[in-house]
Amino acid sequence: HKQYFIRNFIVNNEKGRLKEIFGENDLIESGTGTDEIIKRTSSEIRIINERFRTGLVDIKDKIVEKYLKNPVSGLELKSNLTKDEYDSGVNKTREHIYAGDIYQVNFSQRFKAEAPVEAMDLYYILREKNAAPFSAYLSFPEFSIGSSSPERFLYLKGDIIETRPIKGTRPRGKDSEGDLKNARELAGSIKDGAELNMIVDLERNDLGKFCYYGTVKVAEHAVVEKYARVFHTVSTITGQIKKGIDAADIIRAAFPGGSITGAPKIRAMEIIDELESVSRGLYTGSIGYISIDNTMDLNIVIRTFIMKDKKFYYNVGGAVVADSRPDMEYQETLDKGIAL
Incomplete structure:
Protein backbone atom coordinates (compact mmCIF):
# COMPACT_ATOMS: atom_id res chain seq x y z
CA HIS A 1 0.00 0.00 0.00
CA LYS A 2 1.19 3.48 -0.78
CA GLN A 3 1.46 6.01 2.05
CA TYR A 4 1.05 9.75 1.63
CA PHE A 5 1.86 12.89 3.57
CA ILE A 6 -1.10 15.29 3.43
CA ARG A 7 0.16 18.87 3.41
CA ASN A 8 -3.16 20.75 3.38
CA PHE A 9 -6.53 19.71 4.72
CA ILE A 10 -9.81 21.10 6.00
CA VAL A 11 -11.75 19.48 8.80
CA ASN A 12 -15.47 20.22 8.46
CA ASN A 13 -17.49 19.31 11.52
CA GLU A 14 -20.91 18.92 9.86
CA LYS A 15 -23.61 17.35 12.01
CA GLY A 16 -20.97 15.60 14.08
CA ARG A 17 -19.21 14.09 11.05
CA LEU A 18 -15.59 14.95 10.26
CA LYS A 19 -14.55 15.27 6.64
CA GLU A 20 -10.99 15.64 5.32
CA ILE A 21 -10.97 17.60 2.09
CA PHE A 22 -7.80 17.73 0.00
CA GLY A 23 -6.73 17.72 -3.60
CA GLU A 24 -4.35 15.54 -5.57
CA ASN A 25 -1.68 18.23 -5.46
CA ASP A 26 -1.77 18.14 -1.67
CA LEU A 27 -0.40 14.57 -1.57
CA ILE A 28 3.28 13.74 -1.33
CA GLU A 29 4.17 10.05 -1.69
CA SER A 30 6.09 8.60 1.25
CA GLY A 31 8.84 7.52 -1.11
CA THR A 32 9.65 11.13 -1.97
CA GLY A 33 13.02 12.12 -0.55
CA THR A 34 13.10 14.21 2.63
CA ASP A 35 15.19 16.91 0.97
CA GLU A 36 12.66 17.20 -1.86
CA ILE A 37 9.72 17.46 0.60
CA ILE A 38 11.51 20.18 2.58
CA LYS A 39 12.46 22.05 -0.59
CA ARG A 40 8.94 21.99 -2.06
CA THR A 41 7.23 22.87 1.22
CA SER A 42 9.67 25.68 2.07
CA SER A 43 9.18 27.21 -1.37
CA GLU A 44 5.40 27.19 -1.00
CA ILE A 45 5.58 28.65 2.50
CA ARG A 46 7.71 31.53 1.20
CA ILE A 47 5.21 32.25 -1.59
CA ILE A 48 2.20 32.16 0.77
CA ASN A 49 4.01 34.27 3.35
CA GLU A 50 4.95 36.91 0.79
CA ARG A 51 1.37 37.16 -0.51
CA PHE A 52 0.01 37.35 3.02
CA ARG A 53 2.49 40.00 4.18
CA THR A 54 2.08 42.10 1.05
CA GLY A 55 -1.70 42.04 1.41
CA LEU A 56 -1.54 43.08 5.06
CA VAL A 57 0.88 45.92 4.34
CA ASP A 58 -1.39 47.27 1.59
CA ILE A 59 -4.42 47.16 3.92
CA LYS A 60 -2.53 48.75 6.81
CA ASP A 61 -1.13 51.56 4.67
CA LYS A 62 -4.58 52.44 3.30
CA ILE A 63 -6.13 52.47 6.78
CA VAL A 64 -3.37 54.57 8.33
CA GLU A 65 -3.45 57.03 5.42
CA LYS A 66 -7.23 57.37 5.78
CA TYR A 67 -7.04 58.39 9.43
CA LEU A 68 -4.00 60.60 8.97
CA LYS A 69 -6.04 62.61 6.46
CA ASN A 70 -9.22 62.52 8.56
CA PRO A 71 -8.22 62.01 12.19
Missing part, protein backbone atom coordinates in the same frame (compact mmCIF):
# COMPACT_ATOMS: atom_id res chain seq x y z
CA VAL A 72 -10.88 61.01 14.70
CA SER A 73 -11.47 63.69 17.32
CA GLY A 74 -13.77 64.30 20.23
CA LEU A 75 -13.40 60.88 21.83
CA GLU A 76 -14.31 60.99 25.50
CA LEU A 77 -12.55 58.40 27.62
CA LYS A 78 -14.34 57.41 30.79
CA SER A 79 -12.84 55.40 33.63
CA ASN A 80 -14.77 53.08 35.90
CA LEU A 81 -12.98 54.87 38.78
CA THR A 82 -12.60 58.53 39.68
CA LYS A 83 -9.15 59.68 40.75
CA ASP A 84 -10.29 59.68 44.38
CA GLU A 85 -11.58 56.11 44.03
CA TYR A 86 -8.31 55.01 42.47
CA ASP A 87 -6.34 56.71 45.24
CA SER A 88 -8.55 54.96 47.80
CA GLY A 89 -7.80 51.60 46.19
CA VAL A 90 -4.07 52.28 46.39
CA ASN A 91 -4.34 53.20 50.07
CA LYS A 92 -6.39 50.09 50.87
CA THR A 93 -3.77 48.00 49.11
CA ARG A 94 -1.05 49.60 51.24
CA GLU A 95 -3.07 48.72 54.35
CA HIS A 96 -2.95 45.07 53.28
CA ILE A 97 0.81 45.39 52.81
CA TYR A 98 1.34 46.90 56.26
CA ALA A 99 -0.86 44.14 57.71
CA GLY A 100 1.52 41.57 56.23
CA ASP A 101 -0.98 40.12 53.75
CA ILE A 102 1.04 40.86 50.63
CA TYR A 103 4.17 42.63 49.34
CA GLN A 104 2.75 43.97 46.10
CA VAL A 105 -0.52 44.15 44.16
CA ASN A 106 -1.21 45.21 40.59
CA PHE A 107 -4.23 47.54 40.82
CA SER A 108 -6.03 48.61 37.63
CA GLN A 109 -8.80 50.77 36.23
CA ARG A 110 -10.82 50.34 33.04
CA PHE A 111 -11.39 52.98 30.38
CA LYS A 112 -14.11 52.97 27.75
CA ALA A 113 -15.15 55.22 24.87
CA GLU A 114 -17.42 55.31 21.86
CA ALA A 115 -15.47 54.08 18.84
CA PRO A 116 -16.35 55.66 15.48
CA VAL A 117 -13.87 53.30 13.77
CA GLU A 118 -13.79 49.62 12.90
CA ALA A 119 -11.86 47.28 15.18
CA MET A 120 -9.40 46.28 12.44
CA ASP A 121 -8.78 49.95 11.65
CA LEU A 122 -8.09 50.70 15.30
CA TYR A 123 -5.68 47.77 15.53
CA TYR A 124 -3.68 48.86 12.49
CA ILE A 125 -3.45 52.41 13.83
CA LEU A 126 -2.26 50.94 17.13
CA ARG A 127 0.38 48.89 15.29
CA GLU A 128 1.52 51.98 13.41
CA LYS A 129 1.67 54.31 16.42
CA ASN A 130 2.52 51.94 19.28
CA ALA A 131 4.29 48.92 17.84
CA ALA A 132 5.10 46.13 20.28
CA PRO A 133 6.67 42.67 19.93
CA PHE A 134 3.72 40.57 21.14
CA SER A 135 0.84 42.09 19.20
CA ALA A 136 -2.30 40.22 18.19
CA TYR A 137 -5.66 40.76 16.53
CA LEU A 138 -8.62 38.41 17.04
CA SER A 139 -12.08 38.86 15.54
CA PHE A 140 -15.18 37.07 16.85
CA PRO A 141 -18.86 37.47 15.90
CA GLU A 142 -19.72 39.56 18.98
CA PHE A 143 -16.44 41.35 19.74
CA SER A 144 -12.87 41.96 18.57
CA ILE A 145 -9.53 42.13 20.38
CA GLY A 146 -6.52 44.23 19.45
CA SER A 147 -3.34 43.86 21.47
CA SER A 148 -0.05 45.74 21.37
CA SER A 149 1.54 43.93 24.28
CA PRO A 150 5.23 44.47 25.06
CA GLU A 151 5.38 41.59 27.55
CA ARG A 152 6.15 37.92 27.04
CA PHE A 153 4.56 35.60 29.59
CA LEU A 154 5.94 32.19 28.59
CA TYR A 155 8.13 30.97 25.74
CA LEU A 156 8.85 27.25 25.44
CA LYS A 157 11.25 25.83 22.85
CA GLY A 158 12.46 22.28 23.28
CA ASP A 159 12.99 21.84 27.00
CA ILE A 160 13.86 25.49 27.77
CA ILE A 161 11.22 27.81 29.24
CA GLU A 162 11.52 31.61 29.39
CA THR A 163 9.48 34.35 31.04
CA ARG A 164 10.11 38.11 30.79
CA PRO A 165 8.28 40.12 33.47
CA ILE A 166 8.00 43.89 33.09
CA LYS A 167 7.95 46.38 35.95
CA GLY A 168 8.47 50.12 35.93
CA THR A 169 7.29 52.58 33.30
CA ARG A 170 8.41 56.00 32.12
CA PRO A 171 7.12 57.93 29.09
CA ARG A 172 9.39 58.48 26.11
CA GLY A 173 11.00 61.91 25.98
CA LYS A 174 10.21 64.57 23.40
CA ASP A 175 13.77 64.24 22.06
CA SER A 176 16.89 62.13 22.58
CA GLU A 177 17.88 64.16 25.64
CA GLY A 178 14.45 63.62 27.18
CA ASP A 179 14.67 59.92 26.34
CA LEU A 180 18.01 59.62 28.12
CA LYS A 181 16.75 61.49 31.18
CA ASN A 182 13.65 59.30 31.55
CA ALA A 183 15.54 56.06 30.91
CA ARG A 184 18.12 56.95 33.56
CA GLU A 185 15.39 57.91 36.02
CA LEU A 186 13.73 54.52 35.52
CA ALA A 187 17.02 52.63 35.82
CA GLY A 188 17.81 54.43 39.09
CA SER A 189 14.36 54.07 40.66
CA ILE A 190 14.60 52.17 43.95
CA LYS A 191 10.83 51.62 44.03
CA ASP A 192 10.63 50.20 40.50
CA GLY A 193 13.67 48.05 41.17
CA ALA A 194 12.05 46.64 44.31
CA GLU A 195 8.83 45.86 42.41
CA LEU A 196 10.76 43.95 39.75
CA ASN A 197 12.87 42.06 42.32
CA MET A 198 9.70 40.77 44.01
CA ILE A 199 8.20 39.58 40.74
CA VAL A 200 11.45 37.97 39.58
CA ASP A 201 11.50 35.99 42.83
CA LEU A 202 7.87 34.97 42.29
CA GLU A 203 8.53 33.88 38.69
CA ARG A 204 11.61 31.90 39.74
CA ASN A 205 9.39 30.07 42.19
CA ASP A 206 6.73 29.42 39.52
CA LEU A 207 9.30 28.02 37.07
CA GLY A 208 10.75 25.89 39.86
CA LYS A 209 7.46 23.97 40.00
CA PHE A 210 8.16 22.29 36.67
CA CYS A 211 11.90 22.81 36.02
CA TYR A 212 14.85 20.72 37.16
CA TYR A 213 16.41 21.90 40.41
CA GLY A 214 19.28 24.29 39.81
CA THR A 215 18.35 25.16 36.22
CA VAL A 216 16.20 28.22 36.92
CA LYS A 217 18.37 31.28 36.23
CA VAL A 218 17.93 35.03 35.91
CA ALA A 219 19.51 35.49 32.48
CA GLU A 220 19.03 39.28 32.45
CA HIS A 221 17.86 41.58 35.21
CA ALA A 222 16.37 45.07 35.21
CA VAL A 223 17.24 45.93 31.62
CA VAL A 224 15.68 49.22 30.49
CA GLU A 225 13.96 48.60 27.16
CA LYS A 226 12.66 51.25 24.78
CA TYR A 227 9.22 50.93 23.18
CA ALA A 228 7.25 53.23 20.89
CA ARG A 229 5.75 55.35 23.69
CA VAL A 230 7.34 54.22 26.97
CA PHE A 231 10.38 52.72 28.69
CA HIS A 232 10.09 49.55 30.79
CA THR A 233 12.48 47.58 32.99
CA VAL A 234 12.51 43.91 32.03
CA SER A 235 14.07 40.74 33.43
CA THR A 236 14.48 37.36 31.74
CA ILE A 237 14.19 34.12 33.72
CA THR A 238 14.86 30.72 32.14
CA GLY A 239 14.80 27.08 33.19
CA GLN A 240 14.96 23.52 31.88
CA ILE A 241 11.61 21.77 32.15
CA LYS A 242 11.37 18.29 33.63
CA LYS A 243 10.84 15.28 31.39
CA GLY A 244 7.15 14.62 30.73
CA ILE A 245 6.08 18.24 31.29
CA ASP A 246 4.02 19.77 28.48
CA ALA A 247 2.61 23.22 27.70
CA ALA A 248 -0.63 22.56 29.58
CA ASP A 249 1.27 21.61 32.74
CA ILE A 250 3.30 24.82 32.53
CA ILE A 251 0.27 27.07 32.05
CA ARG A 252 -1.53 25.34 34.91
CA ALA A 253 1.42 26.01 37.24
CA ALA A 254 2.33 29.55 36.16
CA PHE A 255 -0.88 31.29 35.05
CA PRO A 256 -1.61 34.15 35.49
CA GLY A 257 1.67 36.01 35.20
CA GLY A 258 3.09 37.40 38.42
CA SER A 259 3.83 40.85 37.01
CA ILE A 260 0.12 41.62 36.71
CA THR A 261 -1.09 40.04 39.94
CA GLY A 262 1.40 40.68 42.73
CA ALA A 263 3.15 38.71 45.45
CA PRO A 264 2.24 36.35 46.99
CA LYS A 265 0.17 35.58 43.91
CA ILE A 266 -2.94 33.92 45.37
CA ARG A 267 -3.48 36.51 48.12
CA ALA A 268 -2.81 39.32 45.63
CA MET A 269 -5.53 37.98 43.33
CA GLU A 270 -7.97 37.82 46.23
CA ILE A 271 -7.28 41.49 47.04
CA ILE A 272 -7.64 42.45 43.36
CA ASP A 273 -11.04 40.73 43.32
CA GLU A 274 -12.00 42.65 46.46
CA LEU A 275 -10.86 46.11 45.30
CA GLU A 276 -11.50 46.19 41.53
CA SER A 277 -15.16 46.90 40.81
CA VAL A 278 -15.33 45.21 37.38
CA SER A 279 -14.04 41.87 36.17
CA ARG A 280 -10.77 42.04 34.27
CA GLY A 281 -12.02 39.67 31.61
CA LEU A 282 -9.27 39.17 29.03
CA TYR A 283 -7.03 41.82 30.60
CA THR A 284 -3.86 40.30 32.12
CA GLY A 285 -4.67 36.94 30.54
CA SER A 286 -2.66 35.61 27.60
CA ILE A 287 -2.81 35.40 23.81
CA GLY A 288 -0.40 33.23 21.87
CA TYR A 289 0.09 29.85 20.30
CA ILE A 290 0.94 26.27 21.24
CA SER A 291 2.25 24.20 18.33
CA ILE A 292 2.07 20.49 17.69
CA ASP A 293 5.70 20.02 18.79
CA ASN A 294 4.95 21.64 22.19
CA THR A 295 6.56 24.97 21.26
CA MET A 296 4.65 27.77 22.98
CA ASP A 297 4.74 31.57 22.99
CA LEU A 298 2.25 33.53 25.12
CA ASN A 299 2.00 37.24 25.85
CA ILE A 300 0.58 39.11 28.82
CA VAL A 301 -2.62 40.84 27.73
CA ILE A 302 -1.81 44.47 28.47
CA ARG A 303 -2.04 47.47 26.09
CA THR A 304 -5.08 45.69 24.69
CA PHE A 305 -8.53 46.87 23.65
CA ILE A 306 -11.77 44.96 23.33
CA MET A 307 -14.36 46.38 20.93
CA LYS A 308 -18.03 45.50 21.21
CA ASP A 309 -21.10 47.35 19.91
CA LYS A 310 -19.03 50.33 18.72
CA LYS A 311 -17.47 50.82 22.14
CA PHE A 312 -13.90 49.99 23.04
CA TYR A 313 -12.59 49.10 26.47
CA TYR A 314 -9.11 48.76 27.87
CA ASN A 315 -7.55 48.39 31.31
CA VAL A 316 -4.38 49.91 32.70
CA GLY A 317 -2.78 49.21 36.04
CA GLY A 318 0.36 49.48 38.10
CA ALA A 319 2.12 47.80 40.98
CA VAL A 320 1.37 49.10 44.46
CA VAL A 321 4.01 48.58 47.16
CA ALA A 322 4.48 49.88 50.70
CA ASP A 323 5.92 53.27 49.71
CA SER A 324 3.59 53.87 46.75
CA ARG A 325 2.12 57.35 46.42
CA PRO A 326 -1.46 57.36 45.09
CA ASP A 327 -0.88 60.37 42.83
CA MET A 328 2.17 58.77 41.21
CA GLU A 329 0.44 55.40 40.79
CA TYR A 330 -2.50 57.14 39.13
CA GLN A 331 -0.14 59.02 36.81
CA GLU A 332 1.58 55.77 35.83
CA THR A 333 -1.75 54.33 34.70
CA LEU A 334 -2.34 57.46 32.63
CA ASP A 335 1.12 57.13 31.03
CA LYS A 336 0.29 53.55 30.05
CA GLY A 337 -3.21 54.51 28.93
CA ILE A 338 -1.91 57.29 26.71
CA ALA A 339 0.53 54.81 25.16
CA LEU A 340 -2.48 52.80 24.03
